[in-house]
Amino acid sequence: MPRDDVTKIVLDESEIPTAWYNILPDLPGEPLPPLHPGTMEPVGPADLAPLFPESLIMQEVSTDRWIDIPGPVLDVYRLWRPSPLYRARRLEQSLGLAGKQRIYYKWEGVSPAGSHKPNTAVPQAYYNKEAGIRRLTTETGAGQWGSALSMACAMFDLECEVFMVKVSFDQKPYRRVLMRTWGATVHASPSKETQAGRNILEASPDSTGSLGIAISEAVEIAAQNDDTSYALGSVLNHVCTHQTVIGLEAKKQMEAFEDKPDVVIGCVGGGSNYAGMSYPFAMDVLNDNAQMRFLAVEPEACPTLTRGTYAYDFGDTAGTTPLMPMYTLGHDFVPAPVHAGGLRYHGDAPSLCGLVKAGMYEAKAYAQVPVFEAAVQFARAEGFLPGPEPAHAVRAAMDEALAAREADEERVILFNLCGHGHFDMSAYDAHLSGKLGDVALAEEELQAALANLPPQPQPA
Amino acid sequence: MPRDDVTKIVLDESEIPTAWYNILPDLPGEPLPPLHPGTMEPVGPADLAPLFPESLIMQEVSTDRWIDIPGPVLDVYRLWRPSPLYRARRLEQSLGLAGKQRIYYKWEGVSPAGSHKPNTAVPQAYYNKEAGIRRLTTETGAGQWGSALSMACAMFDLECEVFMVKVSFDQKPYRRVLMRTWGATVHASPSKETQAGRNILEASPDSTGSLGIAISEAVEIAAQNDDTSYALGSVLNHVCTHQTVIGLEAKKQMEAFEDKPDVVIGCVGGGSNYAGMSYPFAMDVLNDNAQMRFLAVEPEACPTLTRGTYAYDFGDTAGTTPLMPMYTLGHDFVPAPVHAGGLRYHGDAPSLCGLVKAGMYEAKAYAQVPVFEAAVQFARAEGFLPGPEPAHAVRAAMDEALAAREADEERVILFNLCGHGHFDMSAYDAHLSGKLGDVALAEEELQAALANLPPQPQPA
Numbered sequence: 001m002p003r004d005d006v007t008k009i010v011l012d013e014s015e016i017p018t019a020w021y022n023i024l025p026d027l028p029g030e031p032l033p034p035l036h037p038g039t040m041e042p043v044g045p046a047d048l049a050p051l052f053p054e055s056l057i058m059q060e061v062s063t064d065r066w067i068d069i070p071g072p073v074l075d076v077y078r079l080w081r082p083s084p085l086y087r088a089r090r091l092e093q094s095l096g097l098a099g100k101q102r103i104y105y106k107w108e109g110v111s112p113a114g115s116h117k118p119n120t121a122v123p124q125a126y127y128n129k130e131a132g133i134r135r136l137t138t139e140t141g142a143g144q145w146g147s148a149l150s151m152a153c154a155m156f157d158l159e160c161e162v163f164m165v166k167v168s169f170d171q172k173p174y175r176r177v178l179m180r181t182w183g184a185t186v187h188a189s190p191s192k193e194t195q196a197g198r199n200i201l202e203a204s205p206d207s208t209g210s211l212g213i214a215i216s217e218a219v220e221i222a223a224q225n226d227d228t229s230y231a232l233g234s235v236l237n238h239v240c241t242h243q244t245v246i247g248l249e250a251k252k253q254m255e256a257f258e259d260k261p262d263v264v265i266g267c268v269g270g271g272s273n274y275a276g277m278s279y280p281f282a283m284d285v286l287n288d289n290a291q292m293r294f295l296a297v298e299p300e301a302c303p304t305l306t307r308g309t310y311a312y313d314f315g316d317t318a319g320t321t322p323l324m325p326m327y328t329l330g331h332d333f334v335p336a337p338v339h340a341g342g343l344r345y346h347g348d349a350p351s352l353c354g355l356v357k358a359g360m361y362e363a364k365a366y367a368q369v370p371v372f373e374a375a376v377q378f379a380r381a382e383g384f385l386p387g388p389e390p391a392h393a394v395r396a397a398m399d400e401a402l403a404a405r406e407a408d409e410e411r412v413i414l415f416n417l418c419g420h421g422h423f424d425m426s427a428y429d430a431h432l433s434g435k436l437g438d439v440a441l442a443e444e445e446l447q448a449a450l451a452n453l454p455p456q457p458q459p460a
Numbered sequence: 461m462p463r464d465d466v467t468k469i470v471l472d473e474s475e476i477p478t479a480w481y482n483i484l485p486d487l488p489g490e491p492l493p494p495l496h497p498g499t500m501e502p503v504g505p506a507d508l509a510p511l512f513p514e515s516l517i518m519q520e521v522s523t524d525r526w527i528d529i530p531g532p533v534l535d536v537y538r539l540w541r542p543s544p545l546y547r548a549r550r551l552e553q554s555l556g557l558a559g560k561q562r563i564y565y566k567w568e569g570v571s572p573a574g575s576h577k578p579n580t581a582v583p584q585a586y587y588n589k590e591a592g593i594r595r596l597t598t599e600t601g602a603g604q605w606g607s608a609l610s611m612a613c614a615m616f617d618l619e620c621e622v623f624m625v626k627v628s629f630d631q632k633p634y635r636r637v638l639m640r641t642w643g644a645t646v647h648a649s650p651s652k653e654t655q656a657g658r659n660i661l662e663a664s665p666d667s668t669g670s671l672g673i674a675i676s677e678a679v680e681i682a683a684q685n686d687d688t689s690y691a692l693g694s695v696l697n698h699v700c701t702h703q704t705v706i707g708l709e710a711k712k713q714m715e716a717f718e719d720k721p722d723v724v725i726g727c728v729g730g731g732s733n734y735a736g737m738s739y740p741f742a743m744d745v746l747n748d749n750a751q752m753r754f755l756a757v758e759p760e761a762c763p764t765l766t767r768g769t770y771a772y773d774f775g776d777t778a779g780t781t782p783l784m785p786m787y788t789l790g791h792d793f794v795p796a797p798v799h800a801g802g803l804r805y806h807g808d809a810p811s812l813c814g815l816v817k818a819g820m821y822e823a824k825a826y827a828q829v830p831v832f833e834a835a836v837q838f839a840r841a842e843g844f845l846p847g848p849e850p851a852h853a854v855r856a857a858m859d860e861a862l863a864a865r866e867a868d869e870e871r872v873i874l875f876n877l878c879g880h881g882h883f884d885m886s887a888y889d890a891h892l893s894g895k896l897g898d899v900a901l902a903e904e905e906l907q908a909a910l911a912n913l914p915p916q917p918q919p920a
Contacts, residue, residue: 112844178845381615
């Protein structure tokens, strides 16, 4: 039986992981390479050089299982890491559970930016600074990533230029102020700053934007300026790798609780927080040292894993990135403006998609209203206010527990509460006022978006 | 020399203090009693019975040095306590300090409500629930206290009705939503819900409100309903006592750093966060076991300790509370609507005022602009975004360090970073846009407010 005398496990600073886990060498089958859209040949490090410093490109393609975390990155991690891991006793009580179903959560909202995003923003800023870069550009949806990069740039004395998806820019004015407080410049995307943005605005002057569009804008500026790099907050291998500090800590903390998860849950927008939480556990399963379930949760308005197609697609809307093998809704798909802005992405991390395709990871989609109902129940029980994105994981964790109770099965559930909702109060306001709509993606809209997939490579 | 290998000290849950420290028996001289405004006789427990449960009244008048923390309160504290204590290495670096001047801060922003306020909200909700109370009423300025009580009421299944100072109600819409998410009802004060509110609105329809007015409203409803108690977020002895978990933890953490503060700093609105941080250190000074300085920081717009008069005054605007011996700007003084809403109170905790009067505690007032400049510098160095209230303490800590560097003196500075500024982004926006005014209190306005002090007791 698990320890019953503690609510949370906090680890000492000395227990921050000193290496990230890279899942690439452990993935089932030969990984499909990203392709150059012109030649349809595998993308090499040279193709990425206009956007990223060499150190990050080498991490992106690395097949080393462990990658050392540099000292200056660890020094910043110390500000909030290790993050605490909780047994959700009060939530369990509010669900009428009696200990046979147990819910644990990792709390990443303790970082200065309020989410897991600094776990990769900090090393990305560090490596760019080391490479002599002066400025970083990026996109942000809900604003979590843009905030994290703004903070990281302040700490490593880099300029930071953020393209923020317009719907979030308008819904979350205070996120902009937060980024400006850390010294960043913030544009609503689509913007007039870039050719990609101007093209979109010409075709759709009222565009609410999307992560895909914002990526196109940020990439364009980085590609055109030698002193400027691009920083991506999710999807790429090196980003998922940086996030594994979450799961590596969580494994130690679950051991300290003397308990083992049966199912590991996280929300998925581009996949980084869930990769970070789940890959260190998946490592044991892939190496036949453990058995457990993995459940990725996404919004019905942007159901990449549950209704998308597994194909090569661009990472951005304008079609400027390499083609990546992933589940996709089509690179020019613009999701409905749901409040979980960080989950409004047409694709997902290729590594995560591979695990779903292999049948090892399950996926589930939820509508907004039940997600916010779960978030409010969680907040009243545990105190902490979930962001709309991890509220999807809260909903799924509650449903897993209730299903197990129904079946009278023991079940240990671990989820990643990857950020707080302090800058999402307009969403809570809409929910509490009964104004939140459920926006499932219509089949015809999905088919129209999928019709625009780029040409696929021919089987050899 | 202090430990140089760690950034923060986190304690295990088992090191949460199990008793609060009550400074009353250690205060210099015989404490002046609160007086009944009608009889001018000392107030007894019976006078407080319409507002508070007996258990809290007994704590209010207790002269026991230690008061046990009930188990169910400790169980909630475990959600975020012990809070971390940091060496502000990055801030020191940004100030050009080289280790001779060292800055430490206790970080209370990790609580679900984002500040130190739950330290007393939770026990107050617990004791009221135990006493069979169904509903709590309260006032809130910046919203930190109202949020904390809303959360605590959700956890102990109590209704919660919050009167929020109108200027903050308008400046901080998302604070209202936060309180509603935890299940509370929120009114802008002055409101039409109470006679006190209606009287103010009749005289000043455009009143921006004040903590004094909001207290009058909350007290009125509690006094008129048997199933309803009033809960105060500061000033009273039992509130300051509950907050001493901050300083008790901080002492252990400073010991773990192998360092000792020369000066302990906190912002003061009603006095509770600073009392909570400083009293456990003051205990050692009062018992001749240590020497150190204490510095209370307040806004120039509401300079209670630096320009107020030490006299008996009401705690609220309508004159319904007992008369308390304290520094005051006059109970009907309405401070300018500065963004540090939690510091807009005409009086201060009598215990804290006594220590200022005795010359043991120093006080200093700051204008808004230098305070926000310090907050931005802190955020860019340490990551965390200070609330406008503790930003006053940040400013003072930085100035102490710079003055010591100027004098080439060693100085160890400890301050309480009592809450985050996530719901204060309109204030940061105003600052970053150069729209923040410095609003010092005019002497004629001060004299006019002081002219309305109630009759003072005659010397025996």
